[in-house]
Amino acid sequence: MSIAFTTEKQLAIAAVRRASYLTSQVFNKLVKNETLTKGDKSPVTVGDYAAQALISSMLHHAYPDDPIVGEEDAASLRVESGKTMRERIVELANEALTMDLQEGDYAEWGIGPGKAKSAEEILDAIDRGNYSGGRTGRMWCIDPIDGTKGFLRGEQYAVCLAFIVDAQVQIGVIGCPNLPHDLSKPDGGKGCIFVAVRGQGAQQLSLTGANPTPLSMPPYEASTFNFVESVEAAHTSHSTIEKISNILGIARPPIRMDSQAKYGCLARGDGGAYLRMPTGVGYQEKIWDHAPGSLLVEESGGVVFDSRGKPLDFGLGRTLGENMGVIATVKSAQAKLIEAVQKALETEKAKA
Numbered sequence: 001m002s003i004a005f006t007t008e009k010q011l012a013i014a015a016v017r018r019a020s021y022l023t024s025q026v027f028n029k030l031v032k033n034e035t036l037t038k039g040d041k042s043p044v045t046v047g048d049y050a051a052q053a054l055i056s057s058m059l060h061h062a063y064p065d066d067p068i069v070g071e072e073d074a075a076s077l078r079v080e081s082g083k084t085m086r087e088r089i090v091e092l093a094n095e096a097l098t099m100d101l102q103e104g105d106y107a108e109w110g111i112g113p114g115k116a117k118s119a120e121e122i123l124d125a126i127d128r129g130n131y132s133g134g135r136t137g138r139m140w141c142i143d144p145i146d147g148t149k150g151f152l153r154g155e156q157y158a159v160c161l162a163f164i165v166d167a168q169v170q171i172g173v174i175g176c177p178n179l180p181h182d183l184s185k186p187d188g189g190k191g192c193i194f195v196a197v198r199g200q201g202a203q204q205l206s207l208t209g210a211n212p213t214p215l216s217m218p219p220y221e222a223s224t225f226n227f228v229e230s231v232e233a234a235h236t237s238h239s240t241i242e243k244i245s246n247i248l249g250i251a252r253p254p255i256r257m258d259s260q261a262k263y264g265c266l267a268r269g270d271g272g273a274y275l276r277m278p279t280g281v282g283y284q285e286k287i288w289d290h291a292p293g294s295l296l297v298e299e300s301g302g303v304v305f306d307s308r309g310k311p312l313d314f315g316l317g318r319t320l321g322e323n324m325g326v327i328a329t330v331k332s333a334q335a336k337l338i339e340a341v342q343k344a345l346e347t348e349k350a351k352a
């Protein structure tokens with residue numbers, strides 16, 4: 001039996017919506033010294049930090065006992081060298097917290113006009129995302145900007161939030177400010193929010209929260225089937241995916257796109273499968289890169305599994321554990337895909 005989680009859903013949409021405005025405004029004003037390179041060499045911007053602070057503050061106000069797994073931490077902002085970025089992040093987070101979005105009685109979320117926070121409160125909100133995850137209980141999972149590299153290029157990125165209970169994703173919300181409503185009309189309307197609740201289906205909304213459209217993936221059809229994959233060659237093996245594509249005789253080229261916008265596209269029928277294959281450097285996938293997207297696809301009639309055909313496990317901690325790749329597709333294509341993936345991996349092994 002599924003539980004409604006009505007308040008959690010409303011809160012998640014409100015938080016992602018605000019963070020989506022925040023990040024798209026930051027992009028227009030981003031200056032050179034507002035991006036840091038993290039220990040793993042990946043970029044993080046004032047937008048990532050401010051969006052995590054905003055979402056985490058809203059979650060904490062409503063559910064002070066719920067732990068949060070968030071991608072970012074504020075360590076490099078608490079030191080003297082982080083002063084300029086820290087001040088900018090506090091300013092941006094407060095702009096977003098106090099924004100008047102006309103969304104009704106949002107005073108209950110602890111946001112809106114007059115609700116600005118101190119620098120210390122903003123840094124603490126970011127660091128509240130330090131939960132180690134696990135198999136039991138409620139938790140939230142934030143990727144404040146997924147696809148930071150796409151964000152910096154002015155391409156696709158996503159504000160991602162999941163609500164997980166006993167290692168099962170119950171709510172997934174993904175804000176894609178740059179995503180065209182219709183991929184075939186790249187210069188048409190842009191900005192989508194994807195929402196999924198376990199057992200209740202999935203919807204696409206506009207960034208204002210209006211025009212809810214139910215999502216369902218079209219059944220497998222050999223002549224139109226194609227793949228969606230990451231832009232970054234360091235994040236997925238483009239060559240393994242090409243082998244899988246050849247095995248299946250797929251004629252159409254893959255759609256390359258940053259972030260969990262890929263899951264959103266798949267859920268609404270743009271592309272047949274999202275493949276993410278390990279590059280062999282021992283990287284472990286993070287739960288915040290897949291939690292909301294996987295529920296979105298499942299609630300749209302799809303399935304998400306690894307190269308062995310096993311479901312993803314969100315109960316192992318902050319990562320998905322040993323990297324066996326991630327595959328998302330419509331149910332009717334699952335068996336064919338597992339077979340092709342296995343074949344491609346065997347050829348690679350034989351060559352190595």
Ligand SMILES: Nc1ncnc2c1ncn2[C@@H]1O[C@H](COP(=O)(O)O)[C@@H](OP(=O)(O)O)[C@H]1O
Binds near residue numbers: 143149258
């Ligand atoms: N070596 C690697 N292999 C796979 N994923 C990686 C990676 N290094 C970083 N990533 C993840 O890839 C995500 C982006 O995925 P994509 O390339 O599909 O847009 C990043 O999210 P962030 O941008 O939130 O850091 C990051 O977590």
Ligand SMILES: [Mg+2]
Binds near residue numbers: 042043044071148
């Ligand atoms: Mg990152």
Ligand SMILES: [Mg+2]
Binds near residue numbers: 145
């Ligand atoms: Mg990410």
Ligand SMILES: [Mg+2]
Binds near residue numbers: 071146
């Ligand atoms: Mg991120």
